[in-house]
Amino acid sequence: MQITFAGNDSEGLRYAPIQTPQPYWLAWKEESEISARLDRDVTQMMAPARFLELIHDFTLFDAGIKKIARPNQYFAVKATQERVAAHEGGIIWQTQGSGKSLIMVMLARWIREAQPDARILVVTDRKELDRQISEDVFGGTGDKVRRAKSGTDLMAALADPTDRVVCSLVHKFGKREETEMAELISDIQSAKIGAPVGDFYVFIDEAHRTQSGKLARAMRQVLPEAMFIGFTGTPLLKSDKETSLETFGPYIGKPYRFDEAVEDGVVLDLRYEARDIDQRISAPDKIDAWFEVKTKGLTPIAKAALKQRWGTLQRVLSSRDRLEQIANDIIMDMEMKPRLNAGTGTAMLVAGSIPEACKFFEIFQKSGSILSDKCAIVTSYKRVASEITGEETGMGETEKQYVHRVYTDLLGDTSEEEYEEEALRLFKKEPGQMKLLIVVSRLLTGFDAPTATYIYIDKQMRDHGLFQAICRVNRLDGDDKDFGYIVDYKDLFRNIESAIDDYTSEAFDAFDKEDVEGLITDRAEQADQDLRDARDVWLGLMDAVEQPKGDDEIFAYFSSPQGIEKDPEAEEKARRRQALYKISGRYARVYANIAAEPEGSGFNDLELSEYRREVERAIGIRDAVRLHSGDAVDMKLYEPAMRHLIDNYIRADDSEVISHLDDISLIDLVESKGAAAEDDLPPASKRKRENVAEAIENNVRRLIIEETPVNPRFYEKMSELLTDLVRKRREEAIEYAEYLERIAALVRDAKTGHGGDYPCSIKTVGQKALFDNLDGNETLTLEVDQAVRDTAPFGWRGNKMRERKVRRCLEHVLDDPDAVERIFEVLKNQSEY
Template identity: 45%
Template sequence: PCVFQMIPPFFSRMLFLEKKGGIIWNTQGSGKSLIMVWLTKWIIENVSDSRVVIITDRDELDDQIESLFIDVNEKVRRAKSCKDLRDILDKSEDPIVCSLIHKYGHNAGKQADIDQYRKELLKDLPKDFKAKGNIVAFIDECHRTNSGKLHEAVKTLMPDAVLIGFTGTPLLKKDKKTSLEIFGPYIHTYKFDEGVTDGVVLDLRYEARDIDQDLSSQDKVDLWFEQKTKGLTERAKLQLKQSWTSINKLYSSKQRLEKIASDIVFDMSLKPRLKEDRGTAMLVANSIYEACKYWEIFMSMGFTKCAVVTSYEPTTQSVRTATSDLSQESEEEYKKSIYERMLGGKKLSEFEKDAKKQFKENPAQMKLLIVVDKLLTGFDAPSATYLYIDKSMRDHDLFQAICRVNRPDGEDKDYGYIVDYMDLFRNLQLAVSDYTTEAFDGFDKEDVEGLIKNRYDEAKSEMEGTLASLEALFENVPAPKADIDFIEYFCGDDSDGDEKTARRDTLYTLTAALSRSFANCCDKLVSEYGYSENDVNHLREEISGYNKIKEMIKLASCDYIDLKPYEADMRYILDTYIRAEDSRVISELGNMSIVELLLKGKTTTPVDLVKDLPGTDEAKAEMIDNNLQHEIVKKMSSNSVYYGKLSEMLKKIILQRKTEAMSYEEYLRQVVELAEAILHPETTSNYPDGVKDSATRRALYDYFENNVELTIDVDSAIRTSIQPGWKRNFQKQQRIRLAIYKKLLLHMYTEDRATEEANNVFDIVQRQEEYDA
C-alpha cells in the first residue's frame, strides 16, 4: 500500500519532467510482481502513448506476472526471443511486453545467460531502428553485478526508455555505488524488518546444528596416499594433496548426509507444522550429486514424500560426454540412475511441475524438496516453514534462500525457521547476535538490520513477555482465584458475550505462545541464560498450571467444539515438554463432547466418569451445566417444545445443586439422565411407535400436543409434496405449505387457523434435516 501511495507524485515528476529511472527495493515476499502490475497500470493510464517492457530471468515470475495482468484485465505480449522483442518494439500494437532471459545451453550460469541475451538483443540491429512509444522498462534482479551490462544493452535498444530496476535484496556494498549510478536513486525501499512489522512477511528464527565429519582412520588414508603416489614428483604429490583437501571439504561423507537426513526426518515427526502436515521444508544440498544422495537416503529410511528439483537433466549424452576420469563418469551415471528412479517414467518437466504443486497445495503428500540452486529465488510456497542449509552460501544467494520460508500461512505459522549445517553465521559461536557479519558482510549493516535472529534469544524473550501478560490477565480474576472464580471470570452467565469471548481468546493465545516459546528455549535456559534446574522445573509447573486452567475454561465454555488453529500443535508440545497433567483430559474425551461423555454414566459410576475433568467438583459441575445448556440451545430450533422442557429441567437441577438441596452424586445421576434425553430422545418414554424413530415426527408430535394421527398425516403430506431444491425456491415452498394446509382442513381446522398453523409447521419443516432434498 505504501508503494502505491507514492506512485502518483514520484512517477509524475520522474516520467513527465526528469525522464529518469531508479531502483525499487522491496524485500523478498512483499509482492514485487504486484508492484510491477500496479505501476504498469498507472503508467498505461497516465502516460500518453506509453508502453511497459518487463525483463526477467525466471519462468515462475514471468508466468506469475502474466497471470496477475490477466486478473486485472490487461493483455500481455510475451516475446518469444530477442528478435521477436525487437519486432514487437518496432510496432505500436502491444502496450505491455514481457521478455524472458532464457537459459542458454546446458546448466548455463546467470552471467552466461545475460551475456548471451545481450548479444541476441543487439544482433543485426538496424542503425535506423527506433522502439515505438514512451517506454518504461522494468529490469528484475538489478542487484546483480552484471546488471550494468544488461542496462547498457537495453538502453542501446531503447535509448529513450526510462529504466527501473527491481530487487528483493539489498545492494552489495561493492556494487551499490555502481548500481545507483546506472539505474538512478532509490524510488522506494521496503526492508525486511518493515515487512515483519506490517505482517507482510514472517520473522525468521535461526539455529546452527553441527555435524562433525572426521576421518575414522587417518593412518589408513595416509597409507593409501603413499601407495597411490609412488613414482610421482614432490610437486605432483603436493598438488594431489591439495586436491584431496578441497574434495574432503567439498563432499560430505555418506555418514554425515545420513545424520542430517535422520535429523530432518526426526523434525518431521517432532516440529508442530511438519508433524501436522500443514508445513513443508526445503533442503539445500551442496551439489546435484549430494542432492541425489540425500534422496536415496530418505527413500531407504522410508521417508518417500520428497523430491529433488535441480537444473540437472538426465540424458545419455551427459554420461557419454563426461570426463574420462572413472569416478566422474560414475558420478554422472549415478545421478542419471537416481533421476530415472525418481521420475518413474514421467517427463522431467511434468515431474517437477507436479512436485512443486503438491509442495504448495498438498503439503501432506510432498513434505520436502531437495534443491541446489533452483527454486531458491522466485519460488513462493507459504507452506514452506523450515529451510535446512547444507551448502556454503552468502550475500544475495543466502538472502534469497532464507526468504523462501518467510511467507505467512495461517495462525499456526509463527516464524520461518533456518537450520544451518554449514555454520554460515560463525559469529554465533561468540554469542554475538549481530548477523551483519560473516555470511552477510557484503551488505551494508543498515540494509539487513533485523533480518535474522537467534531463535533461543527470541524464544526466551517471548516466553518471559508472555508470562508477564498472563500474570496481568489473571490479576483481574477475583479472589481467592479458585477454579470456580476462573470459570466465572472467563465464562460466567454470558459465555458467548464479546467481553468473555475476548478474554478467552487472549487466554488461549497466550498459553499457546507460552508453551511454544518455552519448548523452543527450555534446553538452553540453564546452559545459556543462567537459570537453575529448579527455576526450569518451576517454569514447567507454572506453564502446566496455566494450561490446566486453559483446558478447564475451554471445556466450561464449550470452546473445544471450535478448536483454535494452534491446538493441534500445542497438544504435541505439551505432551513432549511440559508433563501436562491435563493432557489426560484430551485423550479421555477424544472427539466426544462432555455431554456424550456423560452417557457413559449409564454403564459406570458418574463420579468416576468425570474424575479426570479438570478442577474441583464445583468447577466440574459448572462445566457440565454449561455444556448441557449449550447442547440444548444448539438443538432448540429443531424441536422447541421438547428441548424447552429439558432447559427448564436443567434450570431446576442447577438451582437444587447451588442451594445444596441435592448431593453431588445425585446431581451427577440426574445430569446423566438429562444428557441421555438431549442426545437420544428416541430412547425416552415420551414418544410412541411410529413417531420415536424420526426426529421430524417427534417435533411435529410435540407441536401437535401428542396427536399421533395428525403427526403422521402431516409428515406424509410434506414428504409427498417436497421437491429437490425446495429450500431455495418460493414456489416449491408454497407447494409444501398448501399440502400442510389441506391436511389440517381434513382434521377439522378452520381455514383461518389452518393458514396460521401451516405457516408455523412450515417453520419447523425448514429446520429438519430429514426433509433436505
Template identity: 30%
Template sequence: MRLITEKRDVQDRVIEYLQAIGWEYIPPADLQEKRGFDIKEPFIVEVLEKKLKELNPGIITDENVGDVVRRLRLIPSTFTGNQEFLEFLRGKKTVYVDKERRERNFKLIDFENPENNHFAFTKEFLFEDREKRRLDIALFVNGIPICDFELKSPTLWEAEEEAFEQVRIYNNVLPELFKYIQFYAVSEGIRLFYGPTWKYESKTLYRWKVENGFNFEKLVKTFFDKKEVIETLRTYIVFMTIEEELQKYILKQHQRRTIAKIIRRVLEEKKKKGLIWHTQGSYKSLTMIVSADELRKMPELENPTILVVVDRLELEHQIYQNFQAYGYPNIIRAESKNHLKELLENDYRGLIITTIHKFEGIPKHINKRENIIVLVDEAHRSQEGDLGNYMRASLPNAYYFGFTGTPVDKTKIGRGTFVAFGYPDEPYLDKYTIDESIEERTTVPLYYTLAKTELHVDKETLEEEFFRVVEEEGIASIEGINKVIERAEKLKAVLKARDRIDKIAKHIAEHYTKFVEPLGFKAFIVAVDREGCALYKEAIDKYLPEEYTKVVYTSDYKDNELLKKYHISDEEEKRIRKDFKSPGKLPKILIVTEKLLTGYDAPILYAMYLDKPLKDHTLLQAIARINRPYVGKTCGLVMDYIGIFENLQRALAFYSKDVEAGLIDFEKLKERFKELVKEADDLLKEIDLGDETKRIQNIIDYFFEEENRKEFIKIFKQIQEIYEILSPDEFLRDYIEKYKLLVQIYEIIYQTYNPEAEKKRIRRDILKKTEDLIKENIELLHIADNLPLYEINKDIAHTIKADKISQRVKIASLYRSIRIHIESKRKESPYLVSIAEKVEEIISQLRERQRSVEYALEELTKIAEEIAKAEKEQKESGLSKEEFSYFWILRRHGVKAPEKISKDICKILAEKEHWMFNENVERELRREFYKLLLQKSEAYTSQEDTQSYAVRESGLSYLSLDIVKLVNELLGIDKIIKGGA
C-alpha cells in the same frame, strides 16, 4: 449504565457510518418486501433491472433484461462460479442485441463513474439455501450482494476468529448467495479484518489499518468508501490458477498503495522512476501484475508498451505463467536478444517479458517513446554488470520501476540500485518492511542456528574463495553465486566430502523427525551444487524412508551417472512441487541447490537445512522460502551447516533493524525462554502453591483480578511459542515440570473464567506440541475434573455457605457452574439463556468495582436457586418447553394467569414464525402482544400499570417501560427457541 452489546456498540455504529458515506440503509422488512418475501432471493431485483437498463442503453432493454438476470441466477454455486461472476461484474460478458445482430459487452457496474451506481445495505439479511442463516450486514451494489460484514461484541473472547469462522460456515451452507459475494469483512467494533470469499485460510485474513489503528469510524468509512469498494471489485480481487489449483486473492493495503503511486507517477510525468521494496513473501509479483494491467488500460497512455524484466530464465517462465494465469492479454516472451530488438524496433504495443541479459549489446535509443513502462523484478540484480546500462540506453524516455524483496545494501550494487531507481530525497517509492509484514501476519519471523562447529567450513577458505570474490565481483544473483562456487575447488571439496555429508544427513534426519515432523511441517536441504544434491539424497536415504525426500535440479544430457540417477521430467517436477505443499502427501523434504530457491511459495515449508554459501540478497531470498504463514506455524527455522551466520554483518551487507525483526539468533530464544519463565515465576510468587489441598482455589482466587489474568496469559503465550520451537531440545529438560504447571494454570484460568471452553477441550490457541503434551499427561488432560463445580439444586445456598473457601473462589466457581449448566440445558429449557445476561451484568459490575464481592455472591446464589426451582416446576407443569418459557417470564413480571397467556402467545408466534426477519411483521406482532396484555389488564398486579393500560386500551399510544421490557424478553426467548440468538 447498559452493558456493551454487539447490536448497540457495533452494528448500530456500522449502520450510522455507512449511511454517513452515502450507502442507503434498507431496513430488513423493506428489503423482504423488495425480495417478494422470498428468502431464497439474492438480488434486489427492481434495482438490478433498473441499473442494467440505465448502464446499458440500447443493449439491455425491457425485452431482454429478464434473460440477463436469469443468466446470473444460473451461474454455478461454486468457487469457479464465483470467478465467473466476477467476470460478469467486470463487464467481460456479452449479450446478443437483435437490432445490431451482434454480441455486445454489458455492464453490471459503472467503474468509471462510481456515483452512477446504487449502494445499499441491510442488517439481519436472511437467506435460505442448504440452511437458513442471517448475515449481520449485507452490502449490495446495483442490487447485487457483494460483501458479508460479520460483527461481534468487543467483549467476546477471540471475536475476530469467531466471526471469520462464521463467514466460512455461511459460505458452505449458502453457496447460492456466496457465488455472488466477492469479499467479506469482520469486526468486533475495535479492529476490522477482511478477506476473499471461498478462500478461508488464516493467511488470507488481513487487517485493515488507518493512522489511528483503533478509530472504528475511520476503519469502516475508509474500507467501505464507495470508490474503494468499486476499485476492489474492479482491480483488487484476483483469481489465478497456480499449479493446477484455483487461487483467489484480495490485495492488501501496501499493494493498493503501490499501484496507486506507480499510476500517479506515470500520469504526472515529473519523475521517471521509483524503487519499491516489499519484503519477500508479501506477494510482490502480484503487485507487479496488477500494476501492469492498470497501466495497460489507462487511456492517457495511448496503448503503452510494458516490459517486465527478470534476471533468470526460470523466473521468466514463472512470471509468464503468472501473467497467463491472471488472464493478461497480448503477452509475448522475448525468445532471444534479436527477438527483443525486433519487438522494440517494430514498436510492439503490449506486454513483453524478458530477462535482463537479452538487453546486452542492444542499440542505443532503439525506441524513444515515452509511453513505455519497465517493471524490473529483483531490481538490485539488474545492476550487476553493464546490463542495466544497456537497457536504459535503449529506452531513454521510458519509466523504470524497480521491485525488490530485500532491502538495498551499501555495496556497489546497492548504491547502483538507488541511483538507477531512486532519488536522493526518495530512496524508495514504497516500502513494506519485514517487521510490518510480521506484525500483519503476512510473514513469520525466521530463526537461525548453527550446527556443530566441526561441520562448518573453515573460515579462511570461506573468506578467500567465497566472501571476498562475491564482494569484489559485485554479485547479486544466484547464477553469479554458482559461478563463484564452480571456481572454488577447495570449498567444494570440503562441502562435498562424503564423510561430512553423511554426518550432516544423519543430523538432519534426527532433527527433522524430532523437531519438524511432529509439527506436520516440511523442509528443504540446500546443497552446494547439483552433485551435492545427489550426494545428500544417497546419504539421507540411509536414515529416512526413501520416499521422504526428492531431488529437484536442472538436468543436463552431459551429466554423469550419479546426476542422471535423479533426473526428473517436467511433469514429475510439477507433481512434486504440488505434492510438497500438501500436508498429507510425500515428499516431506526437497533437496535443492538453485531451483525453488526463488519464487516457490510453499507455506508448509518450515525448516531449511543450509549447506550452500550464500550472501546478501541471495541469502535473504533463499531463506524467505520458509517465512510464509501456515496453520500453527509461528516461525521458520534455518539450520546453518556452513557457518554463514557466525558473522551476520559479513553475510548481510545491509544487516540493520530492517532485517533484525525477521531474522533472529536461535540461541536468543533460550535466553528469552528463561526470562519469560522468570517473569511467570515472579507473578506466581503471589500465590501459595505449596498447599496441594488448596492450590487450585488459590490460583482461582488470585486470577479473579482481570489484570492478573491478562498479564499471565500474555507471558504464557510467548513461553508456549518458544516451547513449540525448542521442543524436544534437551535445554527444556530443566523446565518441563515448570512448563506443565504453567499449562495447568492456563487451563484453570481459561476454563474458570471462559466456561464455554468446556465445549472445545483443546482450543485454537494451544499449539501442536503443547496439545501433544496435554494428551500425553493425564494430570494435564483432566485438569477440568479438579476444578470446583457446584451442582445447581435447591440446596445450593446451603452448599455455598458451608464451603470453606474464599468468597472470590465461590463466585468464580458459581459463575462457571451457572454458565455450564445453562449451556447444557439450552435446548430443553430455553428460558434459562435469558438469565446469562443477568449473570454477566453482575460479573461486569463486580469487575468495575460497582458492586461488592458479598453482593455478587448473594445475587449469583439467588439466580442458581431460581434456576433449580424453575427446572423442578417445569418438570411438573405439563407445559411444552415453549409454553413454560413464556409462562416463566410472564410470572417474573408479576402477570396473573401466566399459564393461559403463555398458550395464547404460542399461538400468535406460530402464525408469525418469521417475524424476526421482517420489521413490519415484528411491529404487528408487538401490537398483538400489547393488545393481549391490555385485554388481560387485570393480570397485572401493579395498580398504576393497570390504570394506564385501561385508559389507552385501543390506541396503544402509551406503554410503560415494564410492558415494553416484558415483550422484548418474550421475543428474545422466541429467538433462542428458533436458534436465532
C-alpha cells in the same frame, strides 16, 4: 460485500475481505496527529475517496482467494502513480514475503485502466520467477499474459498491440547465464521485426542484480520512450547502489525493510544457529550420553517412543562422513523440533552441488528414518542419455553417471516436471507427507511455501543469494509457527556474537547496515528471552484472578457459571478467554522450543523443570476453561499441533490417554456415555462435580443457541428442559448420576433437531420443523411444504428477488404476517428447501 472491519479503542481497526481467517486481518498504518487509534484508523480508511479507491484499485482475487492491499502495498502503488504521472522511473523495494508481486498486478491494472494505450512488459531472469509471475501472479488474478520464449519472440510480442501484458525471461539455470544474457540482448538489438506498438511500462524484477541493469539498458535502446520500474525484495549492494539508481531512478516511496515487515506482522522474524558438524561425536558411549542430554526436555512417553527408533539413529549417528552427519542432524531435528515432528512444518536443505544433493537424498532414503519416503530433490538437472556417453573409464562411477543413476532410479518413467509438481504440492499442502526439499539453486527465490519453517544451509552463499534463501522460511502459517529458523553448516556468519549486532559483517558486508538491520537473531539467546517474556505475559494475565486462584476463581473470571445469557460480563469474559487461549498456547510453544534442545539454553535443569510445571498448569487451565465455557463444543480439545507439543514436551505423567476429548467433543462424550462421561474428562476439569456440571450445561446451552434457527419451537422446549434440569441439580432434587443420564438424553434429542412423535405423513426433517412451528397443524404443514417445493427457485437464499417469491408463496397459505416471517426463517435454515 468488499471489505469487513472490526475494531476497538485499544487495538484500532482491522480490515480484510470476507472469509479471511483471523490471523490474516490487516491493521492500517499511516502517520497521523490523531492519538486515538480507532478514530485515527477510521478517519484514514473511511475517507470516501480512499475507501472507494481501496475497493476499485486495491482488491483482487489471487488463485481464487479475495485479497486487499496491505498498507505497504497501497502506499507503494500510490507513490508509483505519482511517478507514472511524471513519467519518471525508479525502484520499488519491498522486503521478501511482503507482497511485492501483488504490487505489480495492482499497479499494472491501474496503469492499463488509466491509459488505454499502455502496455506492460515484465522481465525477470529466473525460470521459476517467469512462470510464477506469468501464471501465478498475473494468471492467478485473471489477467491475460503472453510469455515470450526468446529475444525474437519478445520483439514480436512488443509489436503486437493485442498483448497488453508480456512476460519475458532472460536466461536458464546453469553456467551459460552470461552467454544467454548476451544472446538475448543481441537478439533485441538486431531484431528486424516491426517497431514496438503502445505506451510501454517495463517492470524489471529482482532489480538488484547486475544483469538486470544490463538488460534495462538494452531494453532502453528498443523502447526509448518506455518508463522503467525496478522491483527488488532485497537491499541493493553498496557497490551497485549508485549504478542501479542511475539505471532505474531513485527509490519509489519509502523502502519497506525486513524489520518493519516483522513489526507489522507481515512476515516472521528469523532465528539463526550455526552448527559445527566437524565436532560431532562417534564413540558409542558418547552417543548414548549425547542422546540423554538431547532428549532430557521430552516427556517420558515421547522419550520412550524415540528410543524405539534409537537403534537406527545410533547406527547412522556414528558415521564420520560429513554429509551423513548433516543428514543425521536433520533427521534428529525431525524427531525433536515441535513443528517438524508434528507434521505441520517443513524444511529445505541447500546443498553445495547437484551431486551433493543426490548424496543427501540417498542418505535420507536409506536411513530408515521419518525422511526415508518424505523428502524430494529439486534441482536444475535434466536427464539426457547422451550426457553419459563416453563417461565409462573403468575406474568406477563418474560424477555424471552417479547423478544420472540417482535421477533414473528416482524418476523411472515419470518426467522431472511431474515429479517436481507433486513434490511441491505435498510440501505446500500436505507437509506431513513431504517434510524436506533438497535444493541447490532452485526455489531459493520466488518460492512461497508458508509451511517451510527450517532452512539448512550447506553451501557457500552471501549477499542477495543468502538474503533471498533465508527468507524462504519467513512466511506466516498459523499459530504454531512463531519464527523461521536458519541452520548454518558453513559458518556463513562468522563471529556470530558480533554479527548479531552488526549484520553488515561477513555474509552481508556488501549491504549498507541500515538496509539489513533486524534480519536475524541468535536462536538460543532469543529463545531464552522469549520464554521469560511469555512467562511474564502469562503471570500478568493471571494476576487479575482472585486469590487463591483455584478452579472456582478461574471459572468465575473467565467463564459464566450461570450461563452467558445471565452474565452481564459475558462479552468481556469471551475476550479474556481468547487472550487465555492465545497466551497459554504461546507459552507452551516457546517452552517446547527450548525443551527440544535444552543443552543450548541458558537455563539449568531445575529452572526448566519449574517452567515445565507452570506451562503444564497453564495448559490445564486452558483446557478446563474451554470445556467449562462451552468453547470446545465444535472442536477437539487440542488442535493437532498443540496436542503433539503437549504430549512430547509438557505432560509429566506416563498416562497415555489424558482424556478421550482428544478425539471427541464434550457434547459427543455426554451423548454416548451418559453418567460415565465424567471419568473421561481431563483431571483439571473434574476436581469438582459442580464444575463438571457447569461445563456440560454451558456446552449444551451453546448447542441449543446455535441450532435454534433450524427449529425455534423445538429448541425452546429443549432450553426449558435444560433450565429445569439445572434447577433440580442446584436444589439437589436429583441424583448426580440421574442428572448426567437425563442431560445425555436431552443432548441426543437436541442433536436430532426434532421430537419423536409425529403423524405418519410428517416424514422429513424439514416437515418436522414446519410441524413444530405451525403448532402441530398437520394439514397446514403439508400445504406449506408442497407450496414451497413447487415454488422456491434454485439458489433462492441470499437473492432478494427469489426470496420475495418464497415469501409470496407463504402469504398465499398463511394468513398471519408474523407466521410468514417466522416460517420463512425456518425454511432458510432447512437445507431440503
